[in-house]
Amino acid sequence: AYIARYLGIMLLEGEDLTVSGGRLMVRTVSGLMPIGVLWRRLDAAFADPLELRPDSQIGTPGLVEAIRRGTVSAxxxxxxxxxETRALLSFLPRIARELQGDDLKLPSIATWWCGQEAERAHVLANIDRMVVGPALSTRLAFEDDGATRLGSSLSAGERAELVARIEADGAGFVGQEAVTLSTTPVFVGGVLEPRPASLRVYLARTPEGWTVMPGGFARVGFSLDPTAIAMQRGGQxxxxxxVSDRPVERETLLPQEHEGFTRTMPGSLPSRAAENLTWLGRYIERSEDTVRVLRAYHVRLAETSDPDMPLLADIRDYLEPFGIEVETAIPQGLIGTLDSAVYSAGQIRDRFSPDGWLALKDLSKTIHKFADTVAPGDDATRAMTVMLRKLAGFxxxxxxxxYRFTGWRFLEIGRRLERGIQTARTLSRLTRNGAPEGALDMMLEIGDSVMTHRRQYPVQAGRRTVIDLLALDPLNPRSILFQLERLKAEIGMLPSVGGEGHMSPAAKEILQLNTAIAVMEPSDMSAKVLDDLAGQIGDLYNSLARAYFG
Structure with missing residues (x-):
């Protein structure tokens, strides 16, 4: 992400791209945009599941064909x-002399390709001093998950088996000199200890030829085992x-302050990022609603110690279809929702602040800790209050x-969609005919509107006043109408998908829905109307997904 920002290029994943008409395109919320140059970081074998590895889920179908046509440069x-093929290493000294008329400046690891008779015989005769592995592998010996074997570590049976395989298929193997990796001091447990290290250097092609870039990328193992240097096995x-013995001039591609500056506006937002931002907003809001309902439940459970009282039994039945089991103080369904929020945020970490990421990780850490320590009743009530504070902080x-760019709008849309859906569902349940005693007071508590109700309505909570406040009051940030007003505003600011001057299907739907609810009276809002309303708000997401996430 840092390099992409530094160079001013878009950071993408395979699913951000598509091939249309033989051209590589990036999916954005403004539509498909052509790409002329692609800087590939993905392993080549995974780049195109149509022509390369068919099991790849991170590539872009058709990418190879686009490159073949010349519509994109890679x-x-x-x-x-x-x-980097190991078999090629055995020919590098000769290649250097043929092409450059000189020996290698930096000797490579001595390598013998077993596809040649003399070299195969040498490897077999010296196998105890060799590292033997796949000839066509491009991985380092300590990264290929055991496919490379150190001859001196083999048992007699393993050695005989390997020799037989080399004799049967010599072209598939190389033997390499067994070398000891360099070590570097690492601070471990308060003391410096040696750890194996590898250094990867980089070269850049310039008009004057290839230039070795200063520095490089180092990996250090977590133990003295040389295989522990691989990142997949705990390496770091x-x-x-x-180090220079004189001052070094600092080089940068960024303009200096005296050169003036331009304010660069955010570019087109990739559809994948927009979708993850929307779901981040939804998961956070869903978590908050669940926490509020659970807190109201456990407050009453602590007061009565009777989980079968009508109101608590009703809440238990209401939450069960959503995977929330109130018998557990911290239900797995709530943990899963927060974990999903962390996952969505992890896909777009470069789009919000480090403080926001740390706050979200703290939320996840807290809920997992509570799952092992919190009991139902008072304990769960306090835990839910802590979670509410942390959710509010995030x-x-x-x-x-x-920054108020297009991404923020999708995050806000996700929050407003989910709050509208959850409020409509809970209102339907707790204000229906035959709802248990105390349901209206619980609804005000869940909607964080107890004090507002006391100020606005100098009467005891009744069905009409609760619905008026939590469904139809445009000034109450917890009401359904407030969510619809915000959705109308944010959806109206999204990039046009129907041509300039034309409203998108989602914009038309939210306008119709907002108008219909704004003219309703509390008496119009039966439980069925509220349930239907929750479904209609949910359908808004489907319209947005078709327009911007497809």
Missing amino acids: VNALGSGLI AADVWV SGLLHENM
């Missing part, structure tokens, strides 16, 4: 990894410093600090 071209990255960070 930096780090597909197939460039061929140069380390800074590489090139929402506040986003609201106050997030």
